[in-house]
Amino acid sequence: KAGVTQTPRYLIKTRGQQVTLSCSPISGHRSVSWYQQTPGQGLQFLFEYFSETQRNKGNFPGRFSGRQFSNSRSEMNVSTLELGDSALYLCASSLVASGGAYEQYFGPGTRLTVT
Amino acid sequence: QQPVQSPQAVILREGEDAVINCSSSKALYSVHWYRQKHGEAPVFLMILLKGGEQKGHDKISASFNEKKQQSSLYLTASQLSYSGTYFCGTESNNAGNMLTFGGGTRLMVKP
Numbered sequence: 001k002a003g004v005t006q007t008p009r010y011l012i013k014t015r016g017q018q019v020t021l022s023c024s025p026i027s028g029h030r031s032v033s034w035y036q037q038t039p040g041q042g043l044q045f046l047f048e049y050f051s052e053t054q055r056n057k058g059n060f061p062g063r064f065s066g067r068q069f070s071n072s073r074s075e076m077n078v079s080t081l082e083l084g085d086s087a088l089y090l091c092a093s094s095l096v097a098s099g100g101a102y103e104q105y106f107g108p109g110t111r112l113t114v115t
Numbered sequence: 116q117q118p119v120q121s122p123q124a125v126i127l128r129e130g131e132d133a134v135i136n137c138s139s140s141k142a143l144y145s146v147h148w149y150r151q152k153h154g155e156a157p158v159f160l161m162i163l164l165k166g167g168e169q170k171g172h173d174k175i176s177a178s179f180n181e182k183k184q185q186s187s188l189y190l191t192a193s194q195l196s197y198s199g200t201y202f203c204g205t206e207s208n209n210a211g212n213m214l215t216f217g218g219g220t221r222l223m224v225k226p
Contacts, residue, residue: 033212042117043157043202043216056211090156094212104147104204104212106156 002027004093004107012113018079021110025072025093031055032074033104034066037088046089049074081114088112116140118205120217127193127224135188135220137203146179146186147204147214150197157202160188193224 005024013019025032033056034046045058049068066076072093078085088111092104118139125133137146145164149157161172163179163186174191190197200221204214 031212033214035214035216042218043204043214045213045215048212050211056213058213092212102212103159103162104214105159106149108156 004091004105006089006091006107006110008110009108010111010113012115013081014115015081015083017081018077019081019112020075020077021089021091021112023074023076023091023093023107025074025091026095026105029093029095029105030072031094031102032068032072033092033094034074034076035090035092035106036060037090037109038086043090046076078112083114086112086114117215118203118217120201120203120220122220123218124221125223127197127222129195129224129226130192131224133190133193133222135190135201135203135222137186137188137205137217139184139205139207141184141205141207143179143181143184143186143205144208145206146177147206148177148186148188149202149204150199151202151219152199160201190222193222195224195226198222198224 007022031050033048048056052068063079068074088109090109092106094102094104148160151157165181177188179186200219203217
């Protein structure tokens with residue numbers, strides 16, 4: 001089975017621009033979670049989607065948004081980019097929707113650099 | 116609230132053992148362990164549910180003490196491939212796939 005794929009792998013944007021990142025989960029997985037990883041703040045939960053609905057949301061400003069399509073693929077969008085948004089953005093897919101007990105598998109991430 | 120991992124870093128020789136701890140101030144439903152190598156994505160190791168069960172495969176095992184809200188990851192007879200940063204991710208309820216990660220423990224195994 002193919003793993004979680006994320007595109008693009010690297011991205012350089014300018015402050016004020018917006019960006020869209022894509023994540024394709026493992027086949028059959030219906031839950032997709034997004035995380036931001038930075039040296040200072042570590043791994044932080046952004047949001048989780050299941051059946052095209054946002055089920056959980058972390059403590060991030062409204063500039064961060066996402067969506068999930070009927071084929072479980074997910075996108076996240078960051079508008080009005082700030083320098084502090086530079087990070088590795090990881091998505092993780094999980095087989096079952098109800099949480100806690102199910103393994104999450106991470107994709108390789110998208111490295112976003114904001115200049 | 117973020118779980119606390121200890122130690123922050125550890126250096127081992129091949130064949131030595133290590134224990135990494137993850138403590139939370141909140142009641143936990145599950146604890147997930149991951150290993151991340153530099154420049155790569157976190158790799159799933161194991162998941163433990165409340166109930167105090169212990170799990171393991173190969174020479175890596177983990178326990179979950181529900182009363183103390185603490186999990187420990189045990190690495191025995193360490194190999195060079197064990198080097199990396201270990202993260203615990205916790206969930207306090209069965210509400211969805213949202214993990215709160217600890218700050219990580221850097222493990223380096225030397226020949």
